[in-house]
Amino acid sequence: MPRKTYNELRSSQWFADPGKAGFIHRERIAQAGYSKEDYEGRPAIGVFSTWSELNPCHIHFRERAEDVKRGIWAAGGFPLEVPCMSLGEPYMKPTTMLYRDLLAMEVEENLRAHPLDGVVLMGGCDKTTPAMLMGALAMDLPTIFVPSGPMLTGRWRGHTLGSGTDASRWYDELKAGNITEAQYKEMETAGARSAGHCQTMGTASTMTSLAETMGFTLPGAASIPAPDSRHRHMASACGRRVVDLVWEDLKPSDFITPASFRNAMIVLLALGGSTNGPIHLIAMAKRAGIPLELEDFNAIADAVPVLANIKPSGEYLMEDFFDAGGLPALMARIADRLDLNAQTVNGRTLKENLEGAENFNDDVIRPLDNPVSPRGGIVALKGSLAPDGCIIKVSAASERLLQHRGKAFVFEDREDAFARLNSDELDIDENSVLVLRNCGPVGRGLPEWGMLPIPDRLLKKGVRDMVRISDARMSGTHFGTVVLHISPESAVGGPLALVQDGDEIELDVKGRALTLHVSEEELEKRRNAWKPVHPEPEGYWRGLYAARVSQCDTGACVDCNFAERSC
Numbered sequence: 234m235p236r237k238t239y240n241e242l243r244s245s246q247w248f249a250d251p252g253k254a255g256f257i258h259r260e261r262i263a264q265a266g267y268s269k270e271d272y273e274g275r276p277a278i279g280v281f282s283t284w285s286e287l288n289p290c291h292i293h294f295r296e297r298a299e300d301v302k303r304g305i306w307a308a309g310g311f312p313l314e315v316p317c318m319s320l321g322e323p324y325m326k327p328t329t330m331l332y333r334d335l336l337a338m339e340v341e342e343n344l345r346a347h348p349l350d351g352v353v354l355m356g357g358c359d360k361t362t363p364a365m366l367m368g369a370l371a372m373d374l375p376t377i378f379v380p381s382g383p384m385l386t387g388r389w390r391g392h393t394l395g396s397g398t399d400a401s402r403w404y405d406e407l408k409a410g411n412i413t414e415a416q417y418k419e420m421e422t423a424g425a426r427s428a429g430h431c432q433t434m435g436t437a438s439t440m441t442s443l444a445e446t447m448g449f450t451l452p453g454a455a456s457i458p459a460p461d462s463r464h465r466h467m468a469s470a471c472g473r474r475v476v477d478l479v480w481e482d483l484k485p486s487d488f489i490t491p492a493s494f495r496n497a498m499i500v501l502l503a504l505g506g507s508t509n510g511p512i513h514l515i516a517m518a519k520r521a522g523i524p525l526e527l528e529d530f531n532a533i534a535d536a537v538p539v540l541a542n543i544k545p546s547g548e549y550l551m552e553d554f555f556d557a558g559g560l561p562a563l564m565a566r567i568a569d570r571l572d573l574n575a576q577t578v579n580g581r582t583l584k585e586n587l588e589g590a591e592n593f594n595d596d597v598i599r600p601l602d603n604p605v606s607p608r609g610g611i612v613a614l615k616g617s618l619a620p621d622g623c624i625i626k627v628s629a630a631s632e633r634l635l636q637h638r639g640k641a642f643v644f645e646d647r648e649d650a651f652a653r654l655n656s657d658e659l660d661i662d663e664n665s666v667l668v669l670r671n672c673g674p675v676g677r678g679l680p681e682w683g684m685l686p687i688p689d690r691l692l693k694k695g696v697r698d699m700v701r702i703s704d705a706r707m708s709g710t711h712f713g714t715v716v717l718h719i720s721p722e723s724a725v726g727g728p729l730a731l732v733q734d735g736d737e738i739e740l741d742v743k744g745r746a747l748t749l750h751v752s753e754e755e756l757e758k759r760r761n762a763w764k765p766v767h768p769e770p771e772g773y774w775r776g777l778y779a780a781r782v783s784q785c786d787t788g789a790c791v792d793c794n795f796a797e798r799s800c
Contacts (some may be wrong), residue, residue, distance in 0.1 A: 237480050239274050240744065258348070267501055272782065276310050278476065279315050279348065280776055281343065284298070290322070290437065291358060292383070296382075300596045304472020306472075308477065317339055320359065320361050327678055331778055339368065341367075344369070350375055351375035351377075351476070352375070353377055354376060363517060364511075367516060374484060379467070379471050380445070380455045381428075382457050383459065383550075384460075387425060389424070396435045397435055401679055433543065435690055436513075439506035446560070452577075454467050490575065498529065499567065500563070505626075511708070512789055519764045531613050534613075541599075547605050550691045608628075616749075618748060619719070619721065621701075630711065639662075641732050642734055643668045650669055667702070671724055672704055672722075674778075675725065677724075684713055687699060699714065700714050702716040706728055718788070
């Protein structure tokens with residue numbers, strides 16, 4: 234393919250224009266301190282950074298942006314740093330999911346509106362990765378992704394601490410009386426001890442790994458710990474590579490195909506990755522114009538074992554994964570299941586990128602004959618309680634509960650659950666099914682509230698898992714027999730809205746079913762009496778989101794086709 238000339242670049246339409254508009258553009262770039270020698274004849278590269286002091290996972294991005302720009306300058310490009318909305322998972326309430334599509338639109342429109350020829354996207358914390366890639370897929374300019382990298386391993390009193398996972402696990406031990414408040418507080422400064430996203434296989438590590446699988450990053454980029462000097466090397470290399478992407482005119486549409494998404498699904502399962510993976514992949518596929526459905530995950534679930542022995546499904550953390558060979562080593566183990574002809578952002582095929590990949594620790598990245606779990610981490614369920622589908626992370630669930638029938642205890646929302654869960658008046662035991670509703674996309678913006686806590690009295694008896702069902706999401710760092718993303722959600726009148734205390738619910742993972750054992754006649758009576766109970770959304774964006782968001786089985790996307798109300 235012939236390389237582009239400067240006059241064919243988008244940015245030249247701004248800066249090389251001989252008329253009044255070009256005068257103004259050149260005048261203003263001079264105002265910013267740049268001379269003609271800085272930009273003339275060079276591709277303009279956006280460096281889209283989600284740095285924020287309210288996003289500790291990205292606190293190193295000021296430095297990394299400079300590394301990226303150093304690479305762009307070295308390769309003959311003209312870097313322009315552009316701040317983007319930073320979706321800091323720990324602080325944003327009720328959920329960053331409310332803003333995934335807002336960031337996606339911001340990325341798309343920043344690219345569309347400005348004199349940019351290509352972009353380096355800098356993200357990592359949970360929703361930033363899918364959001365930025367959604368925007369880039371929609372605009373389709375030369376793009377490369379710099380993952381923020383996982384934080385260092387947490388350590389406390391001889392234990393390793395994985396962010397999110399162990400905060401929950403040790404909290405249960407605190408409530409059970411097995412550790413003290415003082416000991417639990419010690420962990421606050423021991424679990425997250427460096428810049429970088431969660432070092433468990435939560436949503437952040439999952440989605441950056443899937444970005445690498447799909448070819449958006451340089452090989453091995455997703456596994457490098459954030460404080461490692463090799464992370465800086467990778468960032469600079471991305472800056473150099475994006476300049477060539479522009480001259481080569483290599484865009485996401487040139488290498489992102491159905492095979493890219495199938496590879497991502499396979500790797501998601503082999504990683505024991507986050508339950509948020511399917512919802513984000515479906516949303517990304519929509520931006521790329523590629524069909525992808527929840528059922529597609531079941532078609533491969535039983536054929537892909539979990540090989541990554543990483544919390545919450547396993548024992549280790551991302552620093553161990555990197556030392557063992559990282560994502561290339563894992564993909565090499567399942568190479569016969571992947572489409573190795575898939576193209577990637579470095580201009581090579583996945584097969585070429587995996588040549589020479591080695592595994593240095595068979596306990597961290599397991600061989601096929603000794604998997605963490607013989608079946609893939611995530612499966613989709615359907616049934617009378619979830620006509621359009623829901624999901625469960627089998628690798629983080631209890632084997633004994635994967636076939637279970639119990640009586641429901643229903644909570645109208647998170648506030649109701651926390652107010653009544655430990656009430657002595659509720660006859661909840663380890664066989665009960667805890668039901669949380671009104672927390673789906675329309676109800677509350679789809680927060681990570683699905684992992685309802687075990688009642689204190691049951692924790693003290695040694696109970697550590699129960700079946701929990703909701704239309705909410707769950708953090709990828711969490712664990713347990715938790716059924717999520719019930720579609721349609723209760724706030725729009727789905728069957729979950731009709732469940733009453735004492736109803737029997739059956740979970741059958743092997744049969745891929747979730748069944749509410751209530752007669753259709755009774756359900757019809759309840760349906761006729763039902764009224765929405767979710768609160769009115771506050772603010773303009775939340776109101777727009779609630780009015781136009783789709784259900785989980787279709788990616789929980791904000792409609793972009795206003796005429797047909799389809800994303």
